[in-house]
Amino acid sequence: MIRIGVDLGGTGIKTGAVDEKGNILSKVSRPTRPQRHYDEVIADIAGTARDAAREAGCDWDGIGGVGVGIPGVEDASTGIVPLCANLYWRDVPLRGRLGELLGKEVHVGNDATVAALAEHVAGASRGTENSVLVTLGTGVGTGVILNGKPFSGSHGVATELGHCVIRIDGELCTCGNRGCWERYASATALIREAKNRLLSEDGAVYRAVGGDPEALNAKIVLDCAKSGDPGALALFKEYAYWIALGLANIVSTYDPEIILLGGGVSAAGDFLLRAIQSPYEKAIFFKAMPYAPIGLAALGNDAGIIGAAML
Amino acid sequence: MIRIGVDLGGTGIKTGAVDEKGNILSKVSRPTRPQRHYDEVIADIAGTARDAAREAGCDWDGIGGVGVGIPGVEDASTGIVPLCANLYWRDVPLRGRLGELLGKEVHVGNDATVAALAEHVAGASRGTENSVLVTLGTGVGTGVILNGKPFSGSHGVATELGHCVIRIDGELCTCGNRGCWERYASATALIREAKNRLLSEDGAVYRAVGGDPEALNAKIVLDCAKSGDPGALALFKEYAYWIALGLANIVSTYDPEIILLGGGVSAAGDFLLRAIQSPYEKAIFFKAMPYAPIGLAALGNDAGIIGAAML
Numbered sequence: 088m089i090r091i092g093v094d095l096g097g098t099g100i101k102t103g104a105v106d107e108k109g110n111i112l113s114k115v116s117r118p119t120r121p122q123r124h125y126d127e128v129i130a131d132i133a134g135t136a137r138d139a140a141r142e143a144g145c146d147w148d149g150i151g152g153v154g155v156g157i158p159g160v161e162d163a164s165t166g167i168v169p170l171c172a173n174l175y176w177r178d179v180p181l182r183g184r185l186g187e188l189l190g191k192e193v194h195v196g197n198d199a200t201v202a203a204l205a206e207h208v209a210g211a212s213r214g215t216e217n218s219v220l221v222t223l224g225t226g227v228g229t230g231v232i233l234n235g236k237p238f239s240g241s242h243g244v245a246t247e248l249g250h251c252v253i254r255i256d257g258e259l260c261t262c263g264n265r266g267c268w269e270r271y272a273s274a275t276a277l278i279r280e281a282k283n284r285l286l287s288e289d290g291a292v293y294r295a296v297g298g299d300p301e302a303l304n305a306k307i308v309l310d311c312a313k314s315g316d317p318g319a320l321a322l323f324k325e326y327a328y329w330i331a332l333g334l335a336n337i338v339s340t341y342d343p344e345i346i347l348l349g350g351g352v353s354a355a356g357d358f359l360l361r362a363i364q365s366p367y368e369k370a371i372f373f374k375a376m377p378y379a380p381i382g383l384a385a386l387g388n389d390a391g392i393i394g395a396a397m398l
Numbered sequence: 399m400i401r402i403g404v405d406l407g408g409t410g411i412k413t414g415a416v417d418e419k420g421n422i423l424s425k426v427s428r429p430t431r432p433q434r435h436y437d438e439v440i441a442d443i444a445g446t447a448r449d450a451a452r453e454a455g456c457d458w459d460g461i462g463g464v465g466v467g468i469p470g471v472e473d474a475s476t477g478i479v480p481l482c483a484n485l486y487w488r489d490v491p492l493r494g495r496l497g498e499l500l501g502k503e504v505h506v507g508n509d510a511t512v513a514a515l516a517e518h519v520a521g522a523s524r525g526t527e528n529s530v531l532v533t534l535g536t537g538v539g540t541g542v543i544l545n546g547k548p549f550s551g552s553h554g555v556a557t558e559l560g561h562c563v564i565r566i567d568g569e570l571c572t573c574g575n576r577g578c579w580e581r582y583a584s585a586t587a588l589i590r591e592a593k594n595r596l597l598s599e600d601g602a603v604y605r606a607v608g609g610d611p612e613a614l615n616a617k618i619v620l621d622c623a624k625s626g627d628p629g630a631l632a633l634f635k636e637y638a639y640w641i642a643l644g645l646a647n648i649v650s651t652y653d654p655e656i657i658l659l660g661g662g663v664s665a666a667g668d669f670l671l672r673a674i675q676s677p678y679e680k681a682i683f684f685k686a687m688p689y690a691p692i693g694l695a696a697l698g699n700d701a702g703i704i705g706a707a708m709l
Contacts, residue, residue, distance in 0.1 A: 162687060170686040217552045233544070240653020241528045244684040247650040252643045252681070254566045255582065264646075264681055271566065332563045335575075339558040340651045342551020370563070370575055373555040375481040376473060 088151035089143060091136045091191075092398075094198070094391030095157050097121055097173035100128075102135035103389075104143035104150075105396035109209025111389060113142035121174045128174070129181065133188040154194045154398030155181065156201035156391050160243040168195070194398035198391060200237045200246065202384075203230025205394030206347055210385040215344040219337050220384055221248070222350035223330070226261075227269040231341055237398070248340075249273070253333055268336075271329035274305035274352050280322055281308045291316035309355045327362035334363065335370035338378050349384030356383060399462035400454060402447045402502075403709075405509070405702030406468050408432055408484035411439075413446035414700075415454035415461075416707035420520025422700060424453035432485045439485070440492065444499040465505045465709030466492065467512030467702050471554040479506070505709035509702060511548045511557060513695070514541025516705030517658055521696040526655040530648050531695055532559070533661035534641070537572075538580040542652055548709070559651075560584070564644055579647075582640035585616035585663050591633055592619045602627030620666045638673035645674065646681035649689050660695030667694060 089112065094101040100119050104112040115138040117131050132155065140150050159171035166182035186193040196204070203212075203220035212218035216235050222228040227249030231238040239245050249269035250262050257266025258276075270276055282300050285292040291311040296302035311319035334346055353359065360381055371378050386393060400423065405412040411430050415423040426449045428442050443466065451461050470482035477493035497504040507515070514523075514531035523529035527546050533539040538560030542549040550556050560580035561573050568577025569587075581587055593611050596603040602622040607613035623634035645657055664670065671692055682689050697704060 160684065160687065170684075241655045241690070242653055242684075242688045244649065244687045244689065245651060245653035247683050250683040251562075251647040251650050252564055254577075255564055255568070255640065255643060257566070262683055264683075266565075329566065332566060336562040338555065339562050340556060342553055342556035344552045372558050372561040372573055372575075373471065373481075373553075376471065376555050377553045378555065379552070 089140070089145050089149065090151045090396040091139055091153040092392040092394065092396030093132055093136065093153065093155040094201075094395060095119065095132065095155055095174070096198070097158065100132055100135050101392055102132070102139045103392040103396070104139045104145055105393055109205065109393045109397070111392055113139045114392070115139045115142060119174070125174070125176055125179045126184065129184045130188065132185060136189055150191060152192045152194065153185065153189055154196065154201070154395035155185065156196055156198040156395040157181070158198050160197050160239070161195040163239070163243050166195070196237060196395065196398045197230070197239065197243070197246075199228030200230040200239060201394035201398065202228070202349065202386075202390035203232050203394070204237050204397050205386050205390035206384055207232045207235070208397050209393055210390065211347050211382050212345050217341065217343040218345050218347065219341055219343045219379075220347045220349055221334070221337070222384075223272060223274060223348060223352035224350035225273060225275055227272045227333075228350070229337075231343070233341070248333065248337060251333075251336065253329075253336070268333040272326075272333050274350070276329070277305050277308050277322070277326050277352070278303050280326070281319070284322055285318050288318050290318040292319050305352055306354070309352070309358070313355075313358055324362060327359065328366040331363045331366035332370055334367050334381060335372070339372050343379050346379045346381050347384045348381065349387070349390070353383055400451070400456050400460065401462045401707040402450055402464045403703040403705065403707030404443055404447065404464065404466040405512075405706060406430065406443065406466055406485070407509070408469065411443055411446050412703055413443070413450045414703040414707070415450045415456055416704055420516065420704045420708070422703060424450045425703070426450045426453060430485070436485070436487055436490045437495065440495045441499065443496060447500055461502060463503045463505065464496065464500055465507065465512070465706035466496065467507055467509040467706040468492070469509050471508050471550070472506040474550070474554050477506070507548060507706065507709045508541070508550065508554070508557075510539030511541040511550060512705035512709065513539070513660065513697075513701035514543050514705070515548050515708050516697050516701035517695055518543045518546070519708050520704055521701065522658050522693050523656050528652065528654040529656050529658065530652055530654045530690075531658045531660055532645070532648070533695075534583060534585060534659060534663035535661035536584060536586055538583050538644075539661070540648075542654070544652070559644065559648060562644075562647065564640075564647070579644040583637075583644050585661070587640070588616050588619050588633070588637050588663070589614050591637065592630075595633055596629050599629050601629040603630050616663055617665070620663070620669070624666075624669055635673060638670065639677040642674045642677035643681055645678050645692060646683070650683050654690050657690045657692050658695045659692065660698075660701070664694055
């Protein structure tokens with residue numbers, strides 16, 4: 088049965104019709120313009136859903152259901168989204184309103200959880216029952232599949248590994264706490280440290296950005312490390328170590344069959360995996376037992392639509 | 399139906415017959431003497447099991463099954479205990495051997511998980527589906543119940559929160575890594591910091607131990623803090639903060655309905671809970687959503703027998 092998946096972000100509403108195997112049959116998008124009243128955003132979501140069905144050649148009555156991935160969490164007991172900073176949302180009854188507009192059952196999930204579900208159904212963790220997807224981007228998102236189902240805890244707030252403290256009294260985080268893993272494993276962290284360490288030297292990073300800190304991005308640092316620049320390489324190794332410690336923490340909490348890396352930083356591919364492997368193995372607590380291999384996510388930006396349709 | 403629960407530690411084998419509600423009907427114990435061959439230890443476990451059934455007035459044929467909590471993990475796919483340092487065990491087929499000796503189905507679980515299960519069935523987390531028990535003792539043990547069942551991950555190595563890194567490059571841990579939560583939240587950590595900070599002063603702790611570092615224990619530090627000694631109180635507050643950060647990490651990973659504290663340090667009771675509450679609330683990521691209250695475990699040392707019987 089064909090279902091509709093919606094990847095709702097602060098910038099865009101990306102919607103698709105998805106078949107049972109996770110193939111996207113159509114894609115429709117509209118800008119979110121989140122400063123509007125949420126009713127207008129929800130009306131646009133409904134519009135993209137009907138458009139996506141039509142473009143896939145499906146009668147609306149034949150659509151099996153609708154799922155929405157949001158950059159936040161829903162209170163599953165009420166169907167209310169209590170807070171979603173990127174959308175300027177507070178106490179929004181997304182599930183109910185969208186359900187009324189579409190005459191379908193609507194499911195809402197966290198965007199990282201939804202992406203993990205997509206990888207589980209149609210991506211790199213297919214065939215496993217327990218998996219974790221870690222997206223290394225501006226922040227660090229984590230989605231967890233347990234027993235083949237998205238895990239979100241008792242109140243929907245589980246699996247925020249990016250905001251687990253990994254350095255007591257460490258770097259100040261956007262969440263107000265200090266030392267969150269996100270402050271060490273995100274692209275933002277790599278850029279911060281590159282600004283701190285690499286711009287005063289006459290190394291490859293300095294030359295790549297023409298001495299302009301604002302021109303720095305994660306790809307430049309990763310490329311300079313790949314090309315063998317000693318400063319960039321030393322930073323990259325430390326960054327990989329910080330990622331690895333958090334991945335070992337994931338083994339010590341969820342013990343999944345596989346851990347996948349996604350997000351912008353994961354574009355570094357095998358270069359990243361190789362740098363992570365050794366500190367990851369060293370940090371594993373139960374070395375006498377099997378533990379999760381680290382792999383790369385397969386679905387990229389489509390994971391949001393596919394996973395939402397699978398909710 | 400009556401079942402047998404075995405709490406197997408490095409010092410003693412403690413075994414009981416337990417009814418369905420978690421009441422202990424009889425208790426039998428023998429020294430473990432772990433330097434012996436494991437076959438002798440397993441034979442003694444079998445002996446205590448039959449003795450416990452007899453003392454409870456149960457015919458052995460009427461016993462529903464046998465559970466054993468161990469200070470380690472079993473490879474559930476093989477029934478082998480690959481490594482158990484406190485017992486000097488390596489690759490021990492506990493489940494199979496004990497099953498042969500007793501003619502009953504045997505289940506093996508990690509001791510922290512078993513204690514969490516006991517609290518779930520007959521203790522302070524009764525009535526919840528998702529709970530975490532944290533035992534603050536020489537180390538930090540954690541047991542997790544998800545959907546009413548013990549959670550141990552894909553390979554049995556999940557829920558080792560005590561060995562999650564909470565301070566990158568922090569204190570060296572017995573596991574070989576640095577900065578594990580156990581190094582900040584255990585009684586051992588409190589004693590270490592008291593030795594570092596409180597013995598050079600002429601404060602209450604110094605007087606309580608007569609200036610002898612070897613006389614220090616967690617209870618002395620906690621009692622001095624309770625009595626208002628400024629140095630002990632300052633250390634205790636920092637210690638409570640370290641505990642609180644790890645508890646907030648538990649919310650961000652498992653999002654349980656309740657978190658329970660057990661182990662020796664939890665004897666400080668409300669004094670400890672009050673000190674933890676404020677930094678715990680501050681460290682919660684999703685403050686707009688409900689999150690787990692912190693409570694005290696109820697079953698004490700009996701949890702090992704009760705939970706093992708419930709495996």
